[in-house]
Amino acid sequence: MNDYKGKVVVITGAANGIGKELARQYAAKGAKLSLADIDVENLSGLEKDLKASGVEVSTAMFDVTNYGAMEAFAQRTFATYGTVDFFFNNAGVISVGSIWDQPLQDWKWLMDVNVMGIVHGIKAFVPAMIKQDKECRIINTASIAGLLTVENSPAYVASKFASLSLTEVLELQLQDAGSKVKAHVICPAVVATDLNNCLRHRAKELYNPEDPYYQTEDYKKRDAVVQSSMKLGLPVEKAVEIIIEGIENDQFYILTHPVYNLAIVARANGIVEGIRPAKVKR
Numbered sequence: 001m002n003d004y005k006g007k008v009v010v011i012t013g014a015a016n017g018i019g020k021e022l023a024r025q026y027a028a029k030g031a032k033l034s035l036a037d038i039d040v041e042n043l044s045g046l047e048k049d050l051k052a053s054g055v056e057v058s059t060a061m062f063d064v065t066n067y068g069a070m071e072a073f074a075q076r077t078f079a080t081y082g083t084v085d086f087f088f089n090n091a092g093v094i095s096v097g098s099i100w101d102q103p104l105q106d107w108k109w110l111m112d113v114n115v116m117g118i119v120h121g122i123k124a125f126v127p128a129m130i131k132q133d134k135e136c137r138i139i140n141t142a143s144i145a146g147l148l149t150v151e152n153s154p155a156y157v158a159s160k161f162a163s164l165s166l167t168e169v170l171e172l173q174l175q176d177a178g179s180k181v182k183a184h185v186i187c188p189a190v191v192a193t194d195l196n197n198c199l200r201h202r203a204k205e206l207y208n209p210e211d212p213y214y215q216t217e218d219y220k221k222r223d224a225v226v227q228s229s230m231k232l233g234l235p236v237e238k239a240v241e242i243i244i245e246g247i248e249n250d251q252f253y254i255l256t257h258p259v260y261n262l263a264i265v266a267r268a269n270g271i272v273e274g275i276r277p278a279k280v281k282r
């Protein structure tokens, strides 16, 4: 699996951040790429740059919440390359707020993109990947927020716990089926990407920017935490090196920030001891 010449790597959310860097690093290793994103401008720019350096790449512009479009993407990828070796279900968005004040539509948006987007990718790609009857990988991006509860982003945490647990179930079912497809789940802590600017692609029917909650001090304070922390995140190049190495080493859970390991163990201990959750300490 670790010789990438001629291998096909598929990535959703490939126009920016972690997805874009995955595309660049796999391309540098000799892979062919099938890339998808809702961000037409940045995906087109990436496609142009990759093609200019001789990379075989095809792109699709769509919203991962649209299952029909995901199916068409899978069909087009298999028609173009005949195979898929690595499928990254990576597209994701974040929101912040207090649970009892945050607009319900924030929840719908996060669940649709971060959970159903992944389910759509699994349903569209995995049956054909199983049929290939060769070793290949599906890699879902959750977050450290799928292993630890942080207080700023309830819908994000809930969506990432869901994407992590559904990937665990996927792995169990692939094992049960005797399939050669293996699953992985990526759990990064803060990485310096464009995630804090994700509102720009939010569907109009799922967003009312005039909602009074977005004018409150509570929202502004929580948003400021995300805006400032992203700048201090791990460089995306380093995060992606860790991710690729984790896949090569056949790690199921791929964590990028060992500084949180103690907190993950403390959470597990707290659960069996029945202790009330407290803010995460490093």
Ligand SMILES: NC(=O)c1ccc[n+]([C@@H]2O[C@H](COP(=O)([O-])OP(=O)(O)OC[C@H]3O[C@@H](n4cnc5c(N)ncnc54)[C@H](O)[C@@H]3O)[C@@H](O)[C@H]2O)c1
Pocket: 012, 013, 014, 015, 016, 017, 018, 019, 036, 037, 038, 039, 062, 063, 064, 065, 090, 091, 092, 093, 113, 141, 142, 143, 144, 187, 188, 189, 190, 191, 192, 193, 194, 195, 196, 197, 198, 201, 233
């Ligand atoms: N950056 C971090 O600190 C961090 C930490 C943990 C997990 N993650 C996860 O990593 C993944 C990648 O995020 P990133 O940090 O690179 O952010 P990013 O915003 O730089 O990249 C995410 C990409 O997903 C695309 N996207 C968003 N909604 C989409 C939709 N509905 N359909 C298709 N594409 C869509 C965006 O256009 C963007 O190109 C996400 O799942 C995110 O939750 C990021």
